[in-house]
Amino acid sequence: MTVNAHRLASWVGRSDWLWALLTTSTPSSTPHSTLATHSTPSHLATPSWAWFRSVAVVVLISTAAQSNLPVSTTSTSPYSPPDATPRPTVMAELEILRLVLAGGVLVFWVGFWLVHVIGIVYGYRRLHHRRGVEGAGAESGAAGVSILKPLVGNPMDPNLMTNLETFFTMQYPKYELLFCIQEEGDPSIMVVQQLMKKHPHVDASFFVGGKEVGVNPKINNMQPGYMAAKHELLLVSDSGVMMKEDTLSDMVAHMTPDVGIVHQMPFCCDRKGWPAILEKVYFGTGHARMYLFLGLLDALRLRVNCCTGMSCLMRKKVLDEAGGISAFGIYLAEDYFFAKFIQDRGWGIRIASQPAWQNSGTCRVKTFLSRLTRWCKLRVAMVPHTILLEPFSECMLLGLVASWAGTVLLRADYLTFFLFHTLTWSLADWVMLNIVQNGPPPFTKFEFVISWLFREVSALFIFLHALWNPVISWRDSSFKLRWFGVAEPINSRVIV
Numbered sequence: 052m053t054v055n056a057h058r059l060a061s062w063v064g065r066s067d068w069l070w071a072l073l074t075t076s077t078p079s080s081t082p083h084s085t086l087a088t089h090s091t092p093s094h095l096a097t098p099s100w101a102w103f104r105s106v107a108v109v110v111l112i113s114t115a116a117q118s119n120l121p122v123s124t125t126s127t128s129p130y131s132p133p134d135a136t137p138r139p140t141v142m143a144e145l146e147i148l149r150l151v152l153a154g155g156v157l158v159f160w161v162g163f164w165l166v167h168v169i170g171i172v173y174g175y176r177r178l179h180h181r182r183g184v185e186g187a188g189a190e191s192g193a194a195g196v197s198i199l200k201p202l203v204g205n206p207m208d209p210n211l212m213t214n215l216e217t218f219f220t221m222q223y224p225k226y227e228l229l230f231c232i233q234e235e236g237d238p239s240i241m242v243v244q245q246l247m248k249k250h251p252h253v254d255a256s257f258f259v260g261g262k263e264v265g266v267n268p269k270i271n272n273m274q275p276g277y278m279a280a281k282h283e284l285l286l287v288s289d290s291g292v293m294m295k296e297d298t299l300s301d302m303v304a305h306m307t308p309d310v311g312i313v314h315q316m317p318f319c320c321d322r323k324g325w326p327a328i329l330e331k332v333y334f335g336t337g338h339a340r341m342y343l344f345l346g347l348l349d350a351l352r353l354r355v356n357c358c359t360g361m362s363c364l365m366r367k368k369v370l371d372e373a374g375g376i377s378a379f380g381i382y383l384a385e386d387y388f389f390a391k392f393i394q395d396r397g398w399g400i401r402i403a404s405q406p407a408w409q410n411s412g413t414c415r416v417k418t419f420l421s422r423l424t425r426w427c428k429l430r431v432a433m434v435p436h437t438i439l440l441e442p443f444s445e446c447m448l449l450g451l452v453a454s455w456a457g458t459v460l461l462r463a464d465y466l467t468f469f470l471f472h473t474l475t476w477s478l479a480d481w482v483m484l485n486i487v488q489n490g491p492p493p494f495t496k497f498e499f500v501i502s503w504l505f506r507e508v509s510a511l512f513i514f515l516h517a518l519w520n521p522v523i524s525w526r527d528s529s530f531k532l533r534w535f536g537v538a539e540p541i542n543s544r545v546i547v
């Protein structure tokens with residue numbers, strides 16, 4: 052018998068029935084008498100549940116009306132009370148479950164296109180637009196900045212000298228450079244000494260050997276520099292980052308009175324070779340999209356914490372309330388917990404208008420992939436709900452499931468839907484890359500397509516690899532993370 056739209060809607064309209072259907076893994080195992088008496092749990096009687104149900108109703112009615120869905124039903128079940136309305140059979144239940152799932156996937160898919168649009172619009176408005184001087188600089192003339200540069204020089208980055216020198220030539224009235232070098236005999240000591248000699252007018256000093264205050268080697272390395280820091284703002288800046296003359300003043304300008312942390316969105320300088328193209332494509336597309344979208348939620352005070360610590364300006368007095376950076380030494384992702392602590396105290400988080408200019412001279416595909424895997428492991432442990440959200444926010448996996456939903460609900464051809472999805476996604480990513488780069492990128496469209504495809508296909512493998520092997524290797528140390536981020540050293544030089 053053919054189920055008409057009216058009957059389908061009446062089934063779905065019964066929340067008790069739909070609840071039972073959705074919570075029963077094998078529908079046949081649940082007697083209909085149970086379904087008939089099952090009521091919607093109160094914790095699900097929320098607006099989101101009602102919203103989900105309305106979406107299901109709309110999707111089902113329109114599908115059934117469109118397709119005259121052939122679903123067999125019996126007029127009554129032996130378990131049904133005599134006056135009950137006819138119940139769908141197992142096949143009909145499965146069919147409805149399939150439709151509801153497909154509807155959910157399409158709603159997520161459409162929602163994700165919104166993420167694209169929001170990321171692009173916010174990126175366009177936010178990035179590369181210098182802000183007026185109304186930030187913390189304006190509050191007190193120009194706020195002084197203590198810059199921590201943690202360095203691990205072995206093997207030495209061929210671009211280290213060039214990158215570090217950009218910190219000596221910034222146009223900013225009041226700052227100090229605090230180079231933190233992890234080990235005695237590190238070749239970067241010589242580089243720092245040479246630069247200090249060349250730029251004697253810049254307030255700079257260096258510290259060697261760090262201080263063991265926790266598990267995180269970067270925190271241990273920076274601790275002596277932190278103790279010596281004398282200005283009200285603190286910039287943590289990773290070794291591979293270079294600065295333009297106005298980068299620091301741009302960051303400070305975003306430190307308005309309600310803001311506690313200003314971070315730069317990771318991006319890369321123009322460098323030669325395919326690994327460099329790959330990095331630029333990754334940081335200028337998928338990473339930028341999520342970073343800008345979540346960064347906007349941060350700016351709207353929706354308390355999503357998305358902050359990468361490669362270039363991160365903070366109010367020192369707030370960190371001092373925690374007991375200094377040493378309080379974060381138990382975590383490997385100190386950046387996430389810096390931001391969380393500052394956000395929990397009511398301060399805002401902002402993305403600066405210049406992205407972080409990563410300019411490491413050692414750019415390899417293997418290093419790049421293992422870095423992304425390490426970050427993914429950090430996120431999985433710290434923010435476990437990304438385990439579900441993250442893979443489905445990637446082009447390929449979302450495309451595969453959305454194409455399936457398209458065939459179910461829109462009667463689309465699977466391959467056509469998937470190709471349309473992938474093509475449109477890559478075009479949106481090309482637009483995003485041009486915005487982050489602030490102009491056309493320094494490679495051909497063909498190189499973009501190859502790098503983009505490589506990165507999109509590898510995303511799922513990176514994610515699975517991160518789940519499969521949770522051990523985190525960082526430079527010459529290994530760690531395991533407990534749920535929510537506390538790190539345990541496995542093969543660390545630091546045993547606490």
Ligand SMILES: CCCCCCCC/C=C\CCCCCCCC(=O)N[C@@H](CO)[C@H](O)/C=C/CCCCCCCCCCCCC
Nearest residue numbers: 162163341342356357358359360384387426434440441444
């Ligand atoms: C239809 C809406 C879908 C929203 C999907 C959101 C899925 C989140 C997926 C990916 C997160 C991407 C994060 C981007 C950059 C992170 C880089 C990074 O890992 N850095 C680490 C090392 O420096 C650092 O320690 C981690 C920093 C922050 C991690 C942020 C986790 C994201 C939290 C997701 C919250 C979802 C909220 C959804 C709202 C609709």
Ligand SMILES: O=c1ccn([C@@H]2O[C@H](COP(=O)(O)OP(=O)(O)O[C@H]3OC[C@@H](O)[C@H](O)[C@H]3O)[C@@H](O)[C@H]2O)c(=O)[nH]1
Nearest residue numbers: 201202203268269272289290360361383384385386526
């Ligand atoms: O053992 C170490 C490892 C790293 N570091 C320093 O930490 C900074 C970042 O190191 P890497 O470049 O290896 O790592 P990433 O770029 O992946 O860092 C990123 O991920 C981990 C977070 O904690 C960082 O804040 C973030 O920038 C560098 O300046 C490096 O010199 C140490 O001081 N000691």
